[in-house]
Amino acid sequence: MRLSQAFQPTLKEIPAEAQIASHRLMLRAGLVRQTASGIYTWLPAGLRVLRRIATIVREEQDAVGGQEVLMPTLQSADLWKRSGRYDAYGPEMLRIQDRQKRELLYGPTNEEMVTDLFGSTVKSYRELPKTLYHIQWKFRDEIRPRFGVMRGREFYMKDGYSFDASYEEAGYSYFRMMLSYLRIFHRLGVKAVPMAADTGPIGGDLSHEFLVLAPTGESEVFYHHDWDLMDWGTSPLDPQKSEDLDALKEIVSKTYSATDEKHDEASWQNVPEDKRRSGRGIEVGHIFYFGTKYTEAMGVSVSGADGTAFHPHMGSYGIGVSRLVGAIIEASHDDHGIIWPDNVAPYRAAILNLRPGDESCDALCERFYQCDPEGLLYDDRSERAGVKFNDADLMGHPWQIIIGPRGAKNGMVELKRRATGERLELSVDEALAKVGLN
Incomplete structure (x- = not known):
């Protein structure tokens, strides 16, 4: 592209509304423009970065058996009423009616829709496991959208969902996805540490956030220095081998890392003092295992080997693709501007x-x-x-x-x-x- 012809409107002055480096630099470098509170138009250079990140995510998700679908942004409220989350989700959900007075919502996440899709098509344990994912725009009506694309109301996200026949098999899906995420972030040129985390409104009893270390991070984090030394680009761990996934599980269990919500002071004291690291982190990914919470609530079952029906176990796996653009800049910039990693540069x-x-x-x-x-x-x-x-x-x-x-x-x-x-x-x-x- 010839810059004389490019639509890349740079700014010399620092925009008054931009509070953090990534927001300032994305506006100044001509990557985005705000169109409403927490909602942005992605300009050509910014869109190129967004697409390059999405391509890496797709390649690594496909490599661990994920199959891409594309679910709509609008969802029927009836699906969320079946799961019991429609009234519980709160004002972040944008609720609307069509001309027939049918209740709809602009999807903040897709557990209900993908569970319904799975239940209408998969009927036997022989069809398991299944992992479906998509990359789609989502909307959460943040009360104070700020920090540019780091905390916007409309955002571009990869969310994936696994379905397994048992707790043990679901655990392998969980750690297979964790390995996929570690490779994704390595290719993106950022250090993202998996931290034990709360499950929040999605539910479940096993959860890790992936946080990029940066001073402007919203979460306080505590982790073992060994996470800084791990090279997931050359890791011999094979996501298709259960023994390698067991090895990853062992690494995670022994190498301390947690957000402030899950920080355990007693375990922290067992980390050698010269290996302790703490700081701030920006969440760029979150994975959950939540068992049969949604398949049971929505009446989804498959037939087992003995003919008895059972509810499949599920996991949910999100990556904030648009949020990553801001997080990469927060982690990689200087006083002069952005420093793009090679794999994501426009x-x-x-x-x-x-x-x-x-x-x-x-x-x-x-x-x-x-x-x-x-x-x-x-x-x-x-x-x-x-x-x-x-x-x-x-x-x-x-x-x-x-x-x-x-x-x-x-x-x-x-x-x-x-x-x-x-x-x-x-x-x-x-x-x-x-x-x-x-």
């Missing part, structure tokens, strides 16, 4: 033409740009070099390919790594290889 690199109109500069910029017009942002504007440097830092591209007239004549470019500030003077072929364009 563009892999920015090409900065320091003298548009110069024949050598224009030709070399075009050579780089034509390698990947979709994945590169070419700053071809007639602006001062300082403006281009500032905007590139603000937008957070992992690489900046800096092309000036003197270097261009000699076939040399300057390459800047945004995360470290390192600058390299390289030949064209060396720069292409470094950025992965050859």
Whole structure:
């Protein structure tokens, strides 16, 4: 994309309504614009980040046997009355009526709908286990929406649901999903620690939140330093092997981590003092096991091996896709702007033409740009070099390919790594290889 043609309206001034870094930077870098309280329009660069995160989530969910569906945003109130949650959920639920006076709601979550879907189609234990997920917009009417997409009223979320024949099998589904989440966050370039957590209104007796460590986090967290050292990208654990899932369960049980709600001081004192870590965390994912709570309440059963009907055990697994955009920025920024991890950046690199109109500069910029017009942002504007440097830092591209007239004549470019500030003077072929364009 040529920046002269892009719809990416950056701001020089810090918006008065933005209280935290991610909100300020998303507005300044032209990723979103607010249209109503807690509701945002996603602009092209922000949407590219949102889609890249969603793609990684899909790939890792598919890898552990998840099957994608797409459930509607509007749900029948009757489903929630069957589960007993319609009146209990509270004012966060947006309740509406259609022209026939039928009660509907804008879904804040999908346990009822997916349980009804499962119950209308799956009839035998031979069809288990099943894991269904979707990525869909949801709405919760927060009383004080703030912090931009970190706590908006409308948000983009992956929610998945497992159905198993027994408690033991449901436990394997739970830890298989935990491993999937750890790999997702590794690929996204963030450290998200699974913390023992309350189940809240969804219910159940086993629950972990995944929290990105950041000073602006809403939750206080306590965890063992070993979580900082674990590399889930190279982990040999196989989500399809029960013995590997047992090993993960053992790691979780022995390596302390908890939110303030579940913090146990006695267990904390058993952690060596030099291994204790505490701070603030931003919730970006939450997994639950809640047994037969919904299948029983909604009258959903399948036939067992002996012909006797039973209620399947369920788990629920959420990731805040839109919330992750803000969380990644909170965890990865500096005074100059965003620092995108490579896998989620809207563009892999920015090409900065320091003298548009110069024949050598224009030709070399075009050579780089034509390698990947979709994945590169070419700053071809007639602006001062300082403006281009500032905007590139603000937008957070992992690489900046800096092309000036003197270097261009000699076939040399300057390459800047945004995360470290390192600058390299390289030949064209060396720069292409470094950025992965050859």
